[in-house]
Amino acid sequence: MSISVLVADDSKLSRRSVIRALPEDLEYAICEATNGKEAIELLSDTSFDLVLLDLTMPEVDGVGVLEYLSDKADAPNVIVISADFQPEKQKIVTSLGAKRFLRKPLDKEELAMAMFELGYL
Template sequence: MTIPVLVVDDSPMARKMLIKALPEGWDISISQAGNGLEALAAYREGKAEIMFLDLTMPELDGFGVLEELRKEGMNSFVIVVSADIQPIAQERVKQLGAIAFLKKPVNPNEVLSVLKQYGVTL
């Protein structure tokens, strides 16, 4: 079954690097968003069973996206991918419902480990 995956980052290069770090052969359809408002629109269209979410973006940041998803009854695995590795940021995203926090640049083995930990079919 094809899994809809959404990669959210305001940097096209960061999105490209993250997509390259996803497991090979994984049955997914990838959508991309350049800010939080685009991410919410894609989520509402069913394009984000799994979401890789940056924190620092224009329009609406990752914290705002998580807050809105929580209000809407989040039915998505959200993995935050950010250069902001402060413990307070990591704690806040987990309180808002993110399942994991990965630092940039993302390591493919860490992505795989998180997906397996949450039982995502690869």
């Protein structure tokens, strides 16, 4: 089974790091977005199982992406991965439907645990 994943982060290095942190025992179809606007465009055209989302991005930030997804009945699971780990940010993204909030730099084991809890492993 292949899991379709959208990795949205304005940093190419961060996107690569997130992709490398994905558990190796699964197959993935991975798309990348360099900002929130690109992420929304991809989400409007393509169905994803999982979105790995940074909060601080140009054009549209991660909160804007979550707001876009919040009224979609078939919205994918979203894991926010951000260095902006303020409690109020956590509340905002959780209220908008994010399933988990992980801290950068991303810990591979934390991502695996979040994916396990969401039923992917």
